[in-house]
Amino acid sequence: MKRGANSNIVKAFIYLALALLAITILIPVAWVFVASIKENQEFYRSPWTVPQGFHYQNFIDAWQTANMGEYMLKSVLVTALALFLLVVIALPASYVLARFKFKTKAFWNALFMGGLFINVNYIVVPIFLMLNNGDMFLRKTFGKPFFLNNLFILALVYASTALPFTIYLLSGYFKSLARDYEEAAYVDGASYSYTMLRVMIPMAKPSVVTVVLFNFLAFWNEYIISMTLLTKQELKTLPVGLMNLMAAQKSAVQYGQLYAGLVIVMLPTLILYMCVQKKLTQGMTMGGLKG
């Protein structure tokens, strides 16, 4: 009997701890949503007050005045393009690196593995300098720069820096497939490319989904590369635009706009997460993880 009472107390403590952590995570996020519909003068009262009405003007201001609409479009473009490039480039490479035998195979595999340890934060300035040098050369010879302030190049850099992890994950999957599939296809007279495109790649669909999900979050949320490579005011991705809003908020107080901007940035990821949370957390443990 005594034991039962004891374990009830423990249970209560466990629930308390869980609830506390859940609250510390949910309250700040929920608060942003609530604050995004408050009017500006409401922010001078206690932050815990309930909004007086639904002040959706904040969203219109954020979308138009603060340019978040424009930035959203840029983010969608860059993310979609980078994901497309990544999948198109990484899939065949992973397949070949996993399934074919050739002289330099071990070397390339080791090099891509080593790439897992290179973090973009270290190399973002050299990348900037490289592109800047290219631009200076182009300006001299053709009178027009190309590399910096270019959404396509940004997407290309995103895709390239995601290659090591993606190839690691995809080729790990290809290695686990049985040889029979390819052999059967070759016996039927299928070419290498037909076998890859029609037989092997369709089987890798679950891993491709994982890759796309993870990198969607990474590209959508990224801001250091984007901030460094896009220096023009009108060319910004959402997180960088949000940083501008944060900085602007310090001088001219526009709280409502800022929180509306925050909601605009995080809503797509939250919705995606709600839809695929199971797949995401499973995928994370499947592919190890990304620093």
Next chain:
Amino acid sequence: MEKKKKSGFIIACTAPAIILFIIFMIIPTIDVFRMSMYKWGGYTAEKTFVGFENFKKLSSNPKFYQAFQNSILLIVVVTLVTFCLSLVFASILSREKIKGQNFFRIVFYIPNILSVVVISAIFSAIYDPNQGLLNSFLSLFRGDKEPILWLGSPKLVIYSVAIAMVWQAVGYYMVMYMASMANVPESLYESASLEGAGRVSQFFSITLPLVWTNIRTTLTFFIISTINMSFLMVKAMTSGGPDGASNVFLSYMYQEAYTNSSYGYGMAIGVTVFIFSFALAGILNAVTKRDEIEF
């Protein structure tokens, strides 16, 4: 003929990935090491080879030591707190029969899908001295005393950053540990229960030893990701301020290399941090080595 076809196919498939990887990752990495040996500033093409001069300058710069100190503090504090919290919550969620277990798992992982900029903005709102959530909550207990400057005080700012980083990371490591705890066979716990072992002793004698390999891997991740994450957080939340008090390794590097355009010096910081993080990971890996337990 067949051989030619095969090697053509191999080249066609791998060349784009290899070329992009070399251009945007290998060359910049080599550049970091090469440029750390040069004195090179501004947009001029003029570079002079100075050997280890940049590193010498670095070792006598108090600003670097400030960043170094902050980084070490964050690595130790964030790793310890996140590690304990995520391990405890992982074992609660995988061992106990909890109502709403799925709900808690989903909620704890939310910070991980948010952009660092969003997290920084949220925490700026929490830490705001006058209208912030934290100060207004604390005023319930401490009355109308001077507001605490969470991000404005040079002493406090790094701890404020640490809290935001723990908030961000707990759910992630929890999910990692939960996955490896799911592999521990239930029969071990059953026999331990029969012998009268309680929750705590089960945790220390069964769960902990059996997920040890996983824990060791995550320790390396903790170091590397704390160094990177602290940069992203500090850059977005404080930009190293007030007056460099919250600078960490890579934010100091970015400030020197990009904002101040002293590329050579900045890259020397990068090289130092790179080597340091690998050395630290290696040492931790060696210290935590145990005989692997088969189950």
